[in-house]
Each structure stands twice: as C-alpha cells, then as structure tokens.
Amino acid sequence: MMKNTDTKLIVIGGSAGSLQVILEMIKKLNIELKFPIVLVVHRKAHSTSILPVLLQQFSSMEVVEIEDKTEIKNNTLYIVPADYHLLFENKKIMSLDSSEKMNYSRPSIDVTFKSAAEIYGENVIGVLLSGANADGVEGLGYIKKNGGKVWVQDPETAEVNYMPKHAVDEVDYDLIITSNNLANYINQL
Numbered sequence: 001m002m003k004n005t006d007t008k009l010i011v012i013g014g015s016a017g018s019l020q021v022i023l024e025m026i027k028k029l030n031i032e033l034k035f036p037i038v039l040v041v042h043r044k045a046h047s048t049s050i051l052p053v054l055l056q057q058f059s060s061m062e063v064v065e066i067e068d069k070t071e072i073k074n075n076t077l078y079i080v081p082a083d084y085h086l087l088f089e090n091k092k093i094m095s096l097d098s099s100e101k102m103n104y105s106r107p108s109i110d111v112t113f114k115s116a117a118e119i120y121g122e123n124v125i126g127v128l129l130s131g132a133n134a135d136g137v138e139g140l141g142y143i144k145k146n147g148g149k150v151w152v153q154d155p156e157t158a159e160v161n162y163m164p165k166h167a168v169d170e171v172d173y174d175l176i177i178t179s180n181n182l183a184n185y186i187n188q189l
Contacts, residue, residue, distance in 0.1 A: 006123050007189045009038065009116060009124045009125070010037045010186065011037075011040065011113060011125070011126050012040070012129065013041075013109030013128050013131075014041050014109075014128070014130060015129075015131025016042070016131055016159065016160040017130030017158060020159065022039065023058055024179040026055055027058050028183030028184070028187075029059070029060065029186060030187045031061070031075075032075055033186070034074055035075075036078060037061075037078070038112065039077065039078065040080045040086060040107050040108075041079070042105050042107070042109075043082040049065055051065075051079055055077065061075055061076060062075070063079065064078050065078075065079045066078050066079065066084075068096045070094045072088075072094060080096075080112065081096070081107075084096040084097060085097040085108055085111040085112065087112070088120070089119075090119060097111075105133070105135050109136035110135055113126050113136060113138075113140060113142060113143055114142045116143065116148075121147050121148065124143060125149040125189075126139065126140050126143040126150050126151070127177065128151075128152050128163055128164055129158070130153060130159045130163065130164065131158075134163065134166050135163065136167065137163070137171060140152070140167055141171050144172055149174045150167075150173045150175075151173065151176075152167040152171070152173045153177055154178050155168055
C-alpha cells in the first residue's frame with residue numbers, strides 16, 4: 001500500500017505520551033532498513049540521557065544520540081539530544097544548533113522537519129506523534145509542500161492528542177498511524 005523505494009529518511013517528532021509509541025515501533029521494525037530514522041523528542045534540558053540506552057534494549061538497529069557533525073547511516077535510529085535543534089547539512093551530515101527555542105522547545109520538531117524537507121524533499125516521511133503543544137505541525141506542512149509524505153498519529157489513540165489533532169486539522173496528511181501499525185508501514189517501505 002505505502003510501497004515507496006524512494007524513502008531516504010524518516011523523521012519522527014513526539015512529546016508527552018510519545019515514548020510508548022516509539023517503543024512499540026522499534027520492537028517491530030525489520031532488522032535492515034534502507035534509510036535512517038531520526039527521533040525528535042521533547043525532553044528536559046540538561047537531563048542525562050537514558051533514552052538511547054532504553055531504546056537500544058528494544059531495538060535491533062543501532063541507536064545513536066546525535067553529536068554535532070554526526071554522519072548519517074542507513075538502518076540507524078538517531079536521537080536528537082536534549083537542548084539542541086537538529087539540522088541536516090546535506091544527506092550525509094547532521095549538525096546541532098543551540099539557537100532560541102521554537103514553540104517553547106529545543107529540540108524543536110518544526111526546525112528538524114523543515115531542515116529535512118529542504119535537504120530530502122520528496123524522499124522524506126515526517127511522522128508526528130502524541131504531544132501537548134503545536135510543535136511539528138508547521139514542519140509537517142513544510143514537508144508536504146516539498147513533496148514529502150506526512151504521517152500523523154490517530155488523535156484518538158494519542159495519550160496527549162493536542163499535537164496530532166492540530167496536524168490532522170491543518171495539514172494534508174498521507175496516513176493516520178497508531179502505535180500498533182506504525183512499524184508495519186515503515187517495514188513496507
């Protein structure tokens with residue numbers, strides 16, 4: 001159904017209530033993906049990051065917390081560190097930025113979605129999960145405008161439905177996903 005051999009990147013944004021969806025997804029992902037997945041999750045600034053360690057326990061993919069100038073490799077799950085925005089310099093290198101917060105957030109999902117859309121165009125899929133603010137909605141619109149695909153968590157299944165509800169209301173989305181079927185859609189790519 002979603003067959004698309006042109007996917008070069010999946011960027012997933014989430015906030016409050018998104019961790020359970022992410023855990024469900026990584027448990028069910030195929031071992032060999034032909035593209036990377038980047039996670040932008042709102043976290044407290046200056047928190048020591050147990051998220052990569054936690055996710056690695058459930059993932060067959062390598063889980064990497066991004067550092068400045070991290071090289072992008074397929075079949076890798078990247079996590080944006082707390083208190084930094086993530087930008088794509090090109091299709092090979094990611095960089096970190098500590099400019100002001102967007103939508104009260106750093107990392108901002110919007111910042112990363114827009115950067116991904118500029119670099120990857122029609123080859124990116126943006127996925128927005130549960131969350132309590134509007135971060136990510138504008139970025140999804142930008143992905144769509146640049147030819148990429150937009151997936152949104154079903155607001156009915158989101159622990160905190162504010163983010164996905166705004167996305168469904170404001171963005172021309174391609175697919176509504178749930179924690180149960182997200183990995184299946186990714187595996188089909």
